[in-house]
Amino acid sequence: MKNIISKFFFLSILVSLFSFGSVANSYPTKPIELICSTKAGSGAAAWCEMMANEMSQKGRLGVPITVLYKPGGANHEGVVYTDSKKADGHTILHINGSHSGYFNLPHFTKTFDDFSMVAKVERHLYAIAVRCDDPEIKTWADLIKIEKASPGKLSMGSNKPGSLHHRQHILINNDQGIKMRFVPYKGTGGVVKDIAGGHLRVGFAQPGKWNKHITSGVACPLALLNETRLDHPLWKDVPTIGELGAKYTIPHQFQGFMVKKGTSDEVMDAIAKAAKAVIDSEAYQKYIKKQPHVIPMFEDDRSAITSNFKQSLKDAKVFMKDNGII
Secondary structure: OHHHHHHHHHHHHHHHHHHHHHHHHHOOOOOEEEEEOOOOOOHHHHHHHHHHHHHOOOOOOOOOEEEEEOOHHHHHHHHHHHHOOOOOOOEEEEEEOOHHHHOOOOOOOOOHHHEEEEEEEEEEOEEEEEEOOOOOOOOHHHHHHHHHHOOOOOEEEEOOOOOHHHHHHHHHHHHHOOOOEEEEOOOHHHHHHHHHOOOOOEEEEOHHHHHHHHHOOOEEEEEEEOOOOOOOOOOOOOOEOOOOOOOOOOOOEEEEEEEEOOOOHHHHHHHHHHHHHHHOOHHHHHHHHHOOOEEEEEEOOHHHHHHHHHHHHHHHHHHHHHOOOO
């Protein structure tokens, strides 16, 4: 009798292991949703659309991937939506450096611990620009002069409250001794649109979003928010913020993926593998040629990127408290 029970127990374990392995190996079993933490038309939106299209290809994830834009509530909308779904990898959340601030906002009902980092994919650079026909601002020095003469006279549009953009805005103000006002947008696409339309004087967005307006003579960049200049025809003569006298450490944005906590390692490995295949593809090379602000930076060591992000959360919380964001 004991032998029969032992054999039955052993057989049950084998069946369970086989079933688990089959589920992992069959992923995905249906179309996937990619929750993009921005508004359609922004620089990050172009990344979400490109990654969804390329990761859906045969030999990668091989199923349709639909991009859903859920930037509401400083990205609280996308976090809540993803958490409401099963932890099976069929809902992937776009995460970026700004989430280190968002997760500290008082209205957030979810924390970073409710999710698992999958991979970092690329870094995004930003630049500050104005309309070329602005009667007073032709250089960064002009902008600083106006602000010092009339603190708070100028407003700069960028991304949502608590975002990396918002925090860098404060860093610039503190470093330059100015009080330029912050105007939040759901994505940088809206910032560029309002600069082009003459509704905003100073804008903060990715170089790739400014390009067509620079070419048409509408927008003129004042400063690149990076340590070195860009090797690009439209940007090679644009000075870095450091060249213009800034001393602060530039916080850099990244784009990546996370999933609901409880998603299996095998499923997260499959998502990361598909993302890595995109980075190595010809399609990605074409994408970065059109996006001079993109720096490939693939990382899928989940332990390391999770540890780094947790430290960023702590640092962001201190900064946000010290500067009155929370």
